[in-house]
Amino acid sequence: MSTTTTVPVRTATPIPPKREIASTREDFPILKRMIHGSPIVYLDSAATTQKPEAVINALVDYYHQTNANVHRGLYALAAQATDKYEGARAKVAKFIGAAETEEIVFTRNTTESINLVAQSWGSRNLKSGDEILVSEMEHHSNLVPWFLLAKRTGAVVRHIPILDDGTLDLSKWNERFTNRARLVALTHVSNVLGTINPIAEIAERVHKHGALLLVDGAQGVPHMPVNVATLGADFVAFSAHKMLGPTGVGVLWGRRELLESMDPFLGGGDMIRTVSMTDATWNDSPWKFEAGTPNIADVIGFGAAIDYLESIGMNEVRRHEIELTEYALEKMHAVDELEIHGPADSLVRAGVISFNHSDIHPHDLSTYLDRKGVAIRAGHHCAQPLMERLGQNATARASFYIYNNREDIDTLIDALQSAGRFFGRR
Amino acid sequence: MDDGRNDIELDALYRDTVLDHFRSPRGHKTLDRIDLTRDGYNPVCGDRITMSVKLSDNAVEDVAVNCKGCVISVASASMLAELLPGKSREEALRLADAFKRMMHGHPPPPGLDIGDLDALDGVKNFPVRVKCALLAWMTLIDALEEAEKKGDAPDRSTTTE
Ligand SMILES: Cc1ncc(COP(=O)(O)O)c(C=O)c1O
Numbered sequence: 300m301s302t303t304t305t306v307p308v309r310t311a312t313p314i315p316p317k318r319e320i321a322s323t324r325e326d327f328p329i330l331k332r333m334i335h336g337s338p339i340v341y342l343d344s345a346a347t348t349q350k351p352e353a354v355i356n357a358l359v360d361y362y363h364q365t366n367a368n369v370h371r372g373l374y375a376l377a378a379q380a381t382d383k384y385e386g387a388r389a390k391v392a393k394f395i396g397a398a399e400t401e402e403i404v405f406t407r408n409t410t411e412s413i414n415l416v417a418q419s420w421g422s423r424n425l426k427s428g429d430e431i432l433v434s435e436m437e438h439h440s441n442l443v444p445w446f447l448l449a450k451r452t453g454a455v456v457r458h459i460p461i462l463d464d465g466t467l468d469l470s471k472w473n474e475r476f477t478n479r480a481r482l483v484a485l486t487h488v489s490n491v492l493g494t495i496n497p498i499a500e501i502a503e504r505v506h507k508h509g510a511l512l513l514v515d516g517a518q519g520v521p522h523m524p525v526n527v528a529t530l531g532a533d534f535v536a537f538s539a540h541k542m543l544g545p546t547g548v549g550v551l552w553g554r555r556e557l558l559e560s561m562d563p564f565l566g567g568g569d570m571i572r573t574v575s576m577t578d579a580t581w582n583d584s585p586w587k588f589e590a591g592t593p594n595i596a597d598v599i600g601f602g603a604a605i606d607y608l609e610s611i612g613m614n615e616v617r618r619h620e621i622e623l624t625e626y627a628l629e630k631m632h633a634v635d636e637l638e639i640h641g642p643a644d645s646l647v648r649a650g651v652i653s654f655n656h657s658d659i660h661p662h663d664l665s666t667y668l669d670r671k672g673v674a675i676r677a678g679h680h681c682a683q684p685l686m687e688r689l690g691q692n693a694t695a696r697a698s699f700y701i702y703n704n705r706e707d708i709d710t711l712i713d714a715l716q717s718a719g720r721f722f723g724r725r
Numbered sequence: 726m727d728d729g730r731n732d733i734e735l736d737a738l739y740r741d742t743v744l745d746h747f748r749s750p751r752g753h754k755t756l757d758r759i760d761l762t763r764d765g766y767n768p769v770c771g772d773r774i775t776m777s778v779k780l781s782d783n784a785v786e787d788v789a790v791n792c793k794g795c796v797i798s799v800a801s802a803s804m805l806a807e808l809l810p811g812k813s814r815e816e817a818l819r820l821a822d823a824f825k826r827m828m829h830g831h832p833p834p835p836g837l838d839i840g841d842l843d844a845l846d847g848v849k850n851f852p853v854r855v856k857c858a859l860l861a862w863m864t865l866i867d868a869l870e871e872a873e874k875k876g877d878a879p880d881r882s883t884t885t886e
Pocket of ligand 1: 345409440488
């Protein structure tokens with residue numbers, strides 16, 4: 300084989316022209332499916348979003364054209380795979396306004412990103428009696444890693460309660476945030492209530508006392524412009540699959556000096572600089588945290604998801620969700636049997652609406668709606684402490700994304716009304 | 726569009742008998758003596774049940790159940806409370822086994838009196854709801870089996886996982 304042979308590679312899909320949000324639905328092949336004989340109305344994007352053709356194609360293209368292991372081979376394919384993988388890192392960095400590309404660590408999901416901080420930062424920096432502050436609206440993935448860390452170190456986990464309107468009770472801040480607090484771990488947006496927390500204001504309080512702020516961005520980054528330069532957090536964790544990307548990719552953003560001061564997470568290939576028979580030295584961040592062959596294809600697919608979101612613009616994504624949320628809240632308030640949880644003001648809430656029907660258990664509602672083609676979530680949404688606070692074993696939840704429209708909400712309302720008649724029959 | 730078929734399956738899941746048990750659950754009472762008690766929990770949906778059993782001569786004299794959950798789990802618990810009094814331990818376990826098998830598509834053995842349970846036959850077409858129907862029965866099985874092992878009331882709880 301001649302050394303000058305080059306591998307034919309389709310050039311990276313150029314960033315598509317500005318996309319109208321109203322027409323994005325066409326780009327999602329799955330939304331053309333029928334479920335139980337009805338066109339699918341997908342209202343569970345808070346769990347995971349659907350994927351546009353561009354993301355699916357990026358995965359297929361990668362395996363057709365570029366597949367090779369990254370950071371290792373000296374041949375053209377490996378170099379191209381590495382470029383695409385690292386190129387996706389640069390896209391993520393730009394997307395969230397990170398100062399440096401090296402501040403982006405790829406993980407499997409939000410959960411792993413939070414566990415990484417608990418392990419690599421927490422084990423070294425916390426001692427017995429130190430405090431970690433969380434909130435009553437956290438997802439289990441922003442609670443359990445801290446409980447585990449507390450067990451290992453003797454640290455204590457305290458929490459900020461919420462008010463009846465679904466916002467944080469900041470009047471309890473001074474009582475709960477003591478001078479032993481070392482870390483506050485807080486969600487940007489509640490996956491149940493939709494509440495958008497005032498991160499910048501909280502960051503100021505946290506930093507005044509020299510503590511750190513980790514933000515669970517799983518429901519924030521996908522749905523509104525988030526710029527880590529102004530957000531005020533020290534760490535932000537989020538998942539590709541909740542923002543049009545493939546499953547199996549998460550991000551941890553951390554301020555560079557913090558990442559550099561932290562211990563590795565897992566040990567193995569790629570995360571080392573040198574290894575002897577008894578010891579090793581670490582690679583630089585972020586590779587120090589990415590042991591073993593990473594999820595190359597899905598990271599590249601995530602890059603395509605970011606291109607897609609940027610072609611719409613995150614301001615537009617947010618504007619669309621505010622509009623849909625207002626429309627849905629108004630329609631839902633008109634159904635007497637519904638109790639709607641979370642803030643009333645759509646400017647402090649995202650496109651997530653949890654509710655209970657006075658006569659129908661969320662599980663029954665979800666089964667019924669499914670047969671009308673409407674996919675909603677029912678359960679505790681991995682937020683059992685919050686369920687307790689709401690006085691519910693479970694709630695129903697509808698959540699929106701770019702491909703949802705008013706007709707989806709009309710279908711939901713019709714189905715809710717017919718469910719009321721069905722279960723109320725005598 | 727085949728709304729027709731969906732409506733038929735929904736009707737078969739939520740029969741009138743089932744809704745009736747849901748609206749006025751049997752066995753919602755306090756026993757004058759409790760020999761076995763056990764809690765059950767479905768971690769997927771948060772449904773909870775508390776079951777108490779009064780025994781006499783190795784038979785179930787009476788059962789109290791308190792189930793907080795969906796139509797299917799509440800109705801199934803109510804049917805259990807209606808069926809069980811007077812059954813021997815073995816009969817109770819045989820009934821539980823037959824119902825479990827029914828939920829996986831096997832008809833109950835001929836001649837076995839399954840009371841209203843037959844109205845829950847439609848659940849088998851909704852696999853994700855089978856756990857709801859089984860919550861009360863798994864709790865019963867664990868209560869009876871644990872009691873057999875230890876000779877007294879257990880303090881653990883049952884989950885559908
Ligand atoms: C607020 C919040 N945090 C964390 C997670 C966990 O995300 P993942 O399952 O991708 O780790 C979720 C998703 O369910 C979430 O909504």
